[in-house]
Amino acid sequence: xxxxxxxxxxxxxxxxxxxxxxxxxxxxxxxxxxxxxxxxxxxxxxxxxxxxxxxxxxxxxxxxxxxxxxxxxxxxxxxxxxxxxxxxxxxxxxxxxxxxxxxxxxxxxxxxxxxxxxxxxxxxxxxxxxxxxxxxxxxxxxxxxxxxxxxxxxxxxxxxxxxxxxxxxxxxxxxxxxxxxxxxxxxxxxxxxxxxxxxxxxxxxxxxxxxxxxxxxxxxxxxxxxxxxxxxxxxxxxxxxxxx
Amino acid sequence: xxxxxxxxxxxxxxxxxxxxxxxxxxxxxxxxxxxxxxxxxxxxxxxxxxxxxxxxxxxxxxxxxxxxxxxxxxxxxxxxxxxxxxxxxxxxxxxxxxxxxxxxxxxxxxxxxxxxxxxxxxxxxxxxxxxxxxxxxxxxxxxxxxxxxxxxxxxxxxxxxxxxxxxxxxxxxxxxxxxxxxxxxxxxxxxxxxxxxxxxxxxxxxxxxxxxxxxxxxxxxxxxxxxxxxxxxxxxxxxxxxxxxxxxxxxxxxxxxxxxxxxxxxxxxxxxxxxxxxxxxxxxxxxxxxxxxxxxxxxxxxxxxxxxxxxxxxxxxxxxxxxxxxxxxxxxxxxxxxxxxxxxxxxxxxxxxxxxxxxxxxxxxxx
Ligand SMILES: Nc1ncnc2c1ncn2[C@@H]1O[C@H](COP(=O)(O)OP(=O)(O)OP(=O)(O)O)[C@@H](O)[C@H]1O
Ligand SMILES: [Mg+2]
Numbered sequence: 001x002x003x004x005x006x007x008x009x010x011x012x013x014x015x016x017x018x019x020x021x022x023x024x025x026x027x028x029x030x031x032x033x034x035x036x037x038x039x040x041x042x043x044x045x046x047x048x049x050x051x052x053x054x055x056x057x058x059x060x061x062x063x064x065x066x067x068x069x070x071x072x073x074x075x076x077x078x079x080x081x082x083x084x085x086x087x088x089x090x091x092x093x094x095x096x097x098x099x100x101x102x103x104x105x106x107x108x109x110x111x112x113x114x115x116x117x118x119x120x121x122x123x124x125x126x127x128x129x130x131x132x133x134x135x136x137x138x139x140x141x142x143x144x145x146x147x148x149x150x151x152x153x154x155x156x157x158x159x160x161x162x163x164x165x166x167x168x169x170x171x172x173x174x175x176x177x178x179x180x181x182x183x184x185x186x187x188x189x190x191x192x193x194x195x196x197x198x199x200x201x202x203x204x205x206x207x208x209x210x211x212x213x214x215x216x217x218x219x220x221x222x223x224x225x226x227x228x229x230x231x232x233x234x235x236x237x238x239x240x241x242x243x244x
Numbered sequence: 245x246x247x248x249x250x251x252x253x254x255x256x257x258x259x260x261x262x263x264x265x266x267x268x269x270x271x272x273x274x275x276x277x278x279x280x281x282x283x284x285x286x287x288x289x290x291x292x293x294x295x296x297x298x299x300x301x302x303x304x305x306x307x308x309x310x311x312x313x314x315x316x317x318x319x320x321x322x323x324x325x326x327x328x329x330x331x332x333x334x335x336x337x338x339x340x341x342x343x344x345x346x347x348x349x350x351x352x353x354x355x356x357x358x359x360x361x362x363x364x365x366x367x368x369x370x371x372x373x374x375x376x377x378x379x380x381x382x383x384x385x386x387x388x389x390x391x392x393x394x395x396x397x398x399x400x401x402x403x404x405x406x407x408x409x410x411x412x413x414x415x416x417x418x419x420x421x422x423x424x425x426x427x428x429x430x431x432x433x434x435x436x437x438x439x440x441x442x443x444x445x446x447x448x449x450x451x452x453x454x455x456x457x458x459x460x461x462x463x464x465x466x467x468x469x470x471x472x473x474x475x476x477x478x479x480x481x482x483x484x485x486x487x488x489x490x491x492x493x494x495x496x497x498x499x500x501x502x503x504x505x506x507x508x509x510x511x512x513x514x515x516x517x518x519x520x521x522x523x524x525x526x527x528x529x530x531x532x533x534x535x536x537x538x539x540x541x542x543x544x545x546x547x548x549x550x551x552x553x554x555x556x557x558x559x560x561x562x563x564x565x566x567x568x569x570x571x572x573x574x575x576x577x578x579x580x581x582x583x584x585x586x587x588x589x590x591x592x593x594x595x596x597x598x599x600x601x602x603x604x605x606x607x608x609x610x611x
Contacts, residue, residue, distance in 0.1 A: 138327070140325060140327040140329050141329055141331065141332075143294065143325065143329070144323070144325050144327075144329030144331075145331075145342075146294060146318070147289075147292055147294055147318055147323040147325070147402075148318060148319070148323055148342055148343055148346070149315050149316070149317075149318035149319030149320075149343060149346055150315075150342075150346060151315055154346070158331075159331055159333070162331075162333035162334075163331070163332060163333050165333075237333050237334075237376070238376055239332045239333050239334065239335070239376030239377060239378060239379075240332050240333045
């Protein structure tokens, strides 16, 4: 279960922003910045690809993960939530590269394999936190809601999900941060993205090319994390928002 | 209004509720009382069908509840749980309006009602409507919990130890507030408690449970005066006679229309009146009948003059609407064996004596 509480994660993003600024300063002073900027067009194009990979895989992961997490906490399965969580935890130990390689073996080279791999990777924390969030809603709240005459559906949408939202969004935040950071591996299965600059840079031992891929990747991760953090702060009602 | 007919619930081998039959009249406050695990909560949850009976039937207003739609039924029954159960994601206003919203009431109407209800329990709507439950104290949350159950004006109210989670002082206050509400609204209330004092205070009927069986179902005073067996006697406590004091009003125990004197009467008149009535004291009233003081026979016998010159101040007064518990307490604290009783305006209405109270309580034991 990943409940990234905000103080810690905003601390992380401050540190990483500082690191990024330091990196930029060093790059500028050593004349690297100029070289990096010469990749501008590649960066823009590949960042677009990168974002597409992230967007598709995250959207898929949300579309599958949230309903799956909800389904796994409904009546017959609810009593096995712990066992289900264990199985999913096992799933998270499979290395990303292995998932990508497996995906490639039946989806072939290209973006679909990359999206599939990233989706699987993103899915797990989302499902885990959805289960965790929903099981943390006290049973007596559900019983009060039932006793007042809510239908199961109304209980889910008016009581359970709103009260689990903070934990669920914490999972989404972690998942997407992982997703953006892992997306460069997509290049290895021919999925494109900023990984192309990073891995080519490594192969050619060309630091500026490497950085031209790495810095925008890091920036994307920070921006995504910040955006979801803001959602978490503003979208969740004050009554169930520990940040406010 | 609510009738349980041989209601039984078995959880596997445990029979939580065993053949309970009872009839709660309209407007009654029926307190289900008994030790932990005796089936009070289970009985109550069968009324709003949170638990399905193994056998037996429940009728509300003559209709068999098992034939009704469970969701519709629940919306017509107010429900207060021990954990209060306000929804943390909703403001106080939205919490109160949960059932009205489910019923599709006009929003303006329901929000207006929420404000009125908050005022009934002494919470300022302009302060509390927009707050979230976590921004309220325990006692305030409990009040909102009660008011939320009343929001859609259901005829029936189920309350499972609604005041269990608050400190004794606040509990008294909220109990009083609830009694005031109930006097006005006259709901039919089923109320779970394991506190005999709370039951005596709130109940019009008490149902005592033991191991899932209904042992005694009666008015509080009858249960205290005539416990059906040793279990009930033990449960209501060795001081059950003292508890009964709370159930009797001074007005019902006092000697009414007693003789009195006024300041201008002569002492001979006073003595004559006391002797004629076999009394050793007499109360002096003002011109319009307010109790002003008293005279003792031994102090004035054989003396001359008027009452006004010899009067002593009354050691204590008791309002006719107070209960006997307060009267006895006042007697003990003033060290006297009788008290003059006055109404809200201070007019002298009668007197209560320790002997009179003992006889009254004793009489119903022998009846
Ligand atoms: N869901 C359940 N499954 C199995 N046994 C249950 C269940 N609910 C209640 N019981 C049992 O039924 C009996 C009555 O329980 P109930 O909750 O009605 O007691 P209660 O009178 O409300 O007690 P308390 O004062 O402690 O709340 C107990 O022995 C309890 O263990
Ligand atoms: Mg109980």
